[in-house]
Amino acid sequence: MRVKRDSGRTQVLDSIRNSGPIARIEIAEATGFSPATVTAITAEFLQAGLIVEMPLESPAPVEQKQGQARRGRPRVLLRLNGAAHVVAGLNVAHRSICVQLTDFAGSDIAEFEMPLAQPCMAADTLGHMILMAVAQSCDRAGIPIQSLSAIGVGIAGQINTETGFVHWSPSLKARNVALGPQLQAIAPCPVFIGNDANLVAKAEHLFGKAQGIDDFLVVTIEHGVGLGIVLGGRLYSGLRGCGAELGHIKVEFDGAPCQCGQRGCLEAYVGEYAILRAAQAENDAYDDVQQVFAAADAGDAAARKVLARARHMLATGIASLLNIFDPQLIILAGTRSTIAHLYDDALHKDITGMAVKVDAPLPPIEPHHWAGALWAKGAAAYAIEGVAQLTIRDLAQSPV
Ligand SMILES: [Zn+2]
Known part of the structure; x- marks a missing residue:
């Protein structure tokens, strides 16, 4: 199910999630809402149990006024209520x-x-x-x-x-x-x-390498190849939820068959199933992709050729992303062994060769090994x- 976003309350809750513990006046500054509006919304959240008031921060500095010491009003901080x-x-x-x-x-x-x-x-x-x-x-x-x-x-x-x-x-x-x-x-x-x-991509934004970054892409490489697009801090997935299908952009006419039913898709060369299939065409003794990686590490020429082709196809896809989006960051996410065998200097060189040339460095392209959980x-x-x-x-x- 999907719920329509209430932007005012959502902005206040996002502000508490991203910056909490946070004072009401800081929420007002971050969102542009009046202090009265923030007070009204946070009162609702407190009643609904979504947030809690923190134990008082150390009292505000003592102010001197007309020779008399007066204690400032202590700040109350708000944070999410995990137990909610x-x-x-x-x-x-x-x-x-x-x-x-x-x-x-x-x-x-x-x-x-x-x-x-x-x-x-x-x-x-x-x-x-x-x-x-x-x-x-x-x-x-x-x-x-x-x-x-x-x-x-x-x-x-x-x-x-x-x-x-x-x-x-x-x-x-x-x-x-x-x-x-x-x-x-x-x-x-x-x-x-x-x-x-x-x-x-949502996890990278909230918990991972893209915290504080609002325009970034995540390329996922495991069995298949996926893409998450975050623009202006929001996920973009297209009108029908069918956008961001990097794995199914065509990199070769009438090329290798893809699990989607079409031919020549990027993931038909880069996905783990595709790497295994290409290696099995050379040597039918392979049972899983890890054996292909091990053979390449041991210097097997056929396994290395398969990985070099996968790397070139991946570079083609990433260079296209750079040319379309020019994002702040591209993250390559996947299992450690797959990322380790595709992400290297040759990939970077290939991407640089295909990206639009300007007198400015490419955005960072960083690997991130996510565990399944x-x-x-x-x-x-x-x-x-x-x-x-x-x-x-x-x-x-x-x-x-
Ligand atoms: Zn496909």
Whole structure:
């Protein structure tokens, strides 16, 4: 489900989330709202339990007035109330579902990983797997599943976050599945579903390398290749939720077959499945991509050729992103071994050769090795945002 944002209250809550503990007057300065408006909104948040007042900061300096000492008014600081809600964030990966339980302030409570017997399932099977993973993680953490306030789900593919409709996902056998509503029908609390790369971008913004940066891109490389676009501090995913599909831009006419059903897509050369497939064409003894990486490290010429081609295709995609967006930062996110075998000086040189030439350095391109649970943390951040918006919607009887 998706809740329309109430911008006034949302800005105040974002200000407390990003800068808290924070005084009301500082919120007014950060948002441009009057102190009276900030006082009214924070009073609502206090009553709803979303925020708490901190124990008083040290008293303000003593002021001298007409020879008499007078104590200044002590400052009261506000912060999020972590205990307000518990949420579950899930990342549906190729071989497992990772779950991260957090409180409303984003502090970790527990993480859990449930293996999947098969990577591609019928929608009702995947729905039950997701709920089973949530139930097992709550069980392990000693938290009743009924006490969850929201569930956030990150999944690869093209997802309309407004409706929870999945146009296509490598995790689902069928196309055009109303996965969000199906999950909502069996879940004990509101469910928010989104593209996994978008949720990684959200996690980078809130907890990772992009804190304080408002225009950045995250390229995710694992089984497939994804992209998260944050512009002006907001995720951009397109009209139908089908934007940011870097993995499916065409890098070769009539090229290698892609898991999306088309040919010549970027991820048909760069995704882990594609690297393995290309290496198997040279040597059918490979069972998984780690063996290809090990062979390349040992100097195997065929494995190195496969990785060099993947690196060149990745450079083509990243140079296109630079040429279109000119962002403050590009993050390459993925598992350690995959990023380590694609991110090197040759990649940089290739990107530099294809980026538009100006007399200024390229924006930084930085690798970030996310563990599985941290992808799930992006989904938890999405659930926190969702539950906050639901509460704000209930508060919003009059616009601020
Ligand atoms: Zn494709």
